Amino acid sequence: MNLENKLDQFEVIRKVGACADELGLEAYVVGGFVRDLLLKRPSKDIDFVCVGSGIKLAKKVAASFDQQVPLSVFKNFGTAMIKLEDWELEFVGARKESYRQDSRKPIVEDGTLKEDQERRDFTINAMAISINKESYGELVDPFDGVKDLKRKIIRTPLDPGVTFSDDPLRMLRAVRFATQLKFDIEPETFEGLTDYAERLKIISGERIIDEINKIVMAEQPSYGFKLLFVSKLLHQFFPEMVALQGVDSVGDKSHKDNFYHTLQVLDNIVPTTKSLWLRWAAIMHDIAKPATKRFNAKAGWTFHGHEDKGARMTPKIFRRLKLPMDERMKYVQKLVRLHLRPIALVNEKVTDSAIRRLLYEAGDDIEDLMKLCRADVTSKNPNKVKRFLANFDKVEDKIQEVEEKDHIRNFQPPVSGEEIMEEFGIPPSKMVGELKEEIKEAILEGKIENNKEQAIELMYKIAAEKGITKKD
Structure with missing residues (x-):
């Protein structure tokens, strides 16, 4: 397959290819850029690999521009980066890697293009396109990445055991790509996730949460969390969320599965917000239900106080997951603590006093709180959902009316x-x-x-x- 026509829209690729020819280097665009090019997805990062010194090629490219361009060289990693308007161009020499059992940091050596492709995480990220003049646009696809793109499959180029054991972060990347691209994970590759899930313990919390946040920000994050749960990856870093799963029954009285309910709330809130932290509030809103679950012969299953206990649990969970311990955490904590308050107002005659107190406590986050409450309506009975949402409309009308009259939002007592x-x-x-x-x-x-x-x-x-x- 020749992709010269697809590359023609990127002048900078021609320029890099010309520089590589002048230096006598084989050069290719690789990885995510190639994948997104074939999927017709927007991309602002281009990775270049050459058989030789990537730093040398980057310096040659930077010098070829009439104006000075920002060039960053990372000698320890053998890489370099050029920032060009909205683009980030990364350069590296082809390499092969080997790993120690207790670390995801590779031992890196110079290698061939094939060895460089073998070290990559998935077949759809292991494709390369030549940018040298004689073979410009030729696709190098040793692991059938194009075929997997058409099949919508995430698959490792080597045995999954080798790929995941070497770098366990790739297991989370498998789930992340499947979620973002709406792909399936090939059965043998998924089996590798479950077999090597415990290897995730050698990965830093910062790297883990970076992948998780990308799943949270996907169009259907529940898909990713189901994959994390079934593969046992979620168990390695978020046991509180795992504990939500399951249904207890006494006689004919059961409660809903709070894990799948939480995922439905998360999906429900996606169309209303691009805020990562409002989505985290959806994840955390019922996190204390397992700890507050009780059975009462008359009332059935109860979770009294789960909103307050959930708010108390939030800082500890954020700290362990390496999420920010600042105003963003306090925002999530506030929404967890208040998420039942508007629901309570739906079920009783709404008084001005109750609305004032809600406005006082929620402040500028009242709109986000209402979004969370609406997302929390997950009944399978469409008439019940319609009735609840209509009641929330009444509450929101009352909130607007009281706020216009009393100005309670972010209220400070008039006398200090x-x-x-x-x-x-x-x-x-x-x-x-x-x-x-x-x-x-x-x-x-x-x-x-x-x-x-x-x-x-x-x-x-x-x-x-x-x-x-x-x-x-």
Whole structure:
């Protein structure tokens, strides 16, 4: 197969090929760029491999431009990178690799193109296209990558045991590519995932979560998590999510499988957001159900307090998974803690006071909280789903009405602790906190409006009842 016509849209590839010819080097575009070219997917990274020094080729290419282009050389890895507008061009010499049992860091030696292709993770990533003038556009596909693209198959070029044992991160990449491309994993390759799942322990948490986040951001992340679960890869790093799976029954009373429910919630929220952290909130929202599961003869299975316990579990899980321990974690924690609150408002007469409290606690994240609540409706009964979503419409209308009237979102009490201390001449104390709290409660309950004049009037009234007098 000759792909010269497909390459013609990329002028920079011709330029690199000409530089390789001048240096007398065999050169190819390889890997993901070739795969995406054949799949007609957009790509902004081009990997070049040459039989010889990739750094030497990169320097030649950088010097061939009229203007100066950013060139980064990584001598320890034998690679170089050029950044060109939106493009990243990576250069490496063809190499072969060998591994120690306790490490995914390879021992690297110079190699042939075939040896370089053999070391790659999957057949669809092991294709190369020549960019030398004499053979420009010729596809080198020793492992039938084109055939696997047509079949929509993820398959290793070598025995899966060799590919995965050498670098266990490739197991997560198999699931990630299958999820992103909507491909199947070839049976023997999938068997390799289950056989070598425990090898994942030699991979750093940072590398693992990078792949997981790419699965989370896919169009149908549930597919990837099902593959992770069945292959036992998920068990290696996220046991709390694994524990959600399963159904307990006592007599005729059962609860839903919370693992598959969570995956449905995650898929439900995908069309509404590109936010990684809102999707993580969907993953985490029921994470404490196994720890709070109880059976009551009258009520059946209950999970009382799972929202609060889930919020308490969130920092520990984020820390272990190498997710950020900053405002993003606190955002997820907040949504986990509050995710039942709007649902409770659906099931009762919605009062202004309840809405104010929800607005006060959710702040600017109220819209995201409502997205999570809507995604959490996963009943198989379409009429029940329709009824719940209609009730959420009413709650959202009420939220808008109360917010426009009372301005409670990100609410701060109109009277500060400093003003209370100054007005009554008292030091920082429990009494100051009690005064602030009573003013806040009065506003949230609708006893006074959210303004300074009414807050100060109430402050004097409460102070008088407590025997606190104004400073002379």
